[in-house]
Amino acid sequence: MELSKRLAAVARHVPAGATVADIGTDHAYLPVYLVQKGISSRIVAGDINRGPFDAARLTVQASGLEKCIDLRMGDGLNILKPGEVSVLVVAGMGGKTVCAIFDQGQAVLQLVRRLVIQPMRDIPMVRRWLAGHGWRLVDEDMVAEDGHYYVIIMAEPGLEIIEDSFALKVGPRLLEKKNIVLREFLNRRIMEIKSILTEITRAKSPAANNRAQLLRQEAIEIEEVLAKW
Secondary structure, eight states: OOOOHHHHHHHHTSOTTOOEEEETOTTOHHHHHHHHTTSOSOEEEEESSHHHHHHHHHHHHHHTOTTTEEEEESSGGGGOOTTSOSEEEEEEEOHHHHHHHHHHTHHHHTTOOEEEEEESSOHHHHHHHHHHTTEEEEEEEEEEETTEEEEEEEEEESOOOOOOHHHHHHOHHHHHHTOHHHHHHHHHHHHHHHHHHHHHTTTOOHHHHHHHHHHHHHHHHHHHHHHTO
């Protein structure tokens, strides 16, 4: 099984030997990969929608891994019993959805040892939720694929304090590691801001002025970080 660059990055952060739940598994490519590579021998793969669930079933059947991958249709962590898995993977969902799944699955979360999360948007919201609910950001990764940038967050039970709003936005562990893809993303973001500011200054409205001020502040923060790289 060959994975996209995004899912391959997620797979890299699943500890070997873990019992895993892949929430929102879609086509079940990740579970099949994890079993085939010997990373995990038991995976629960869940999806709330019939279409992706049926697609996942076909993928698992084609790989002959029905004994290793337990497919379940249901909402979020409701498909799991507390203590059933040690690692939760939640990839390809919006940050609001991720936080809602965690809010509704506290009984399961209490016995999980690692979260591997790849939010599609609202990433600062996910970091804020984790820090506020007893999860430490042990690592972060970032990959670029087809013109898009994807962040992967690894969290384990512990204390996390993020006082820097910019670090909350772009990732404290990514900044600490001076992640090369983050640098590429920030340079691209600077160019985007300059382009947007050129358009905004022509509007000359209060709303446009407020947005321009926020963008200039963001640009200053980015430039300060890049200057120290």
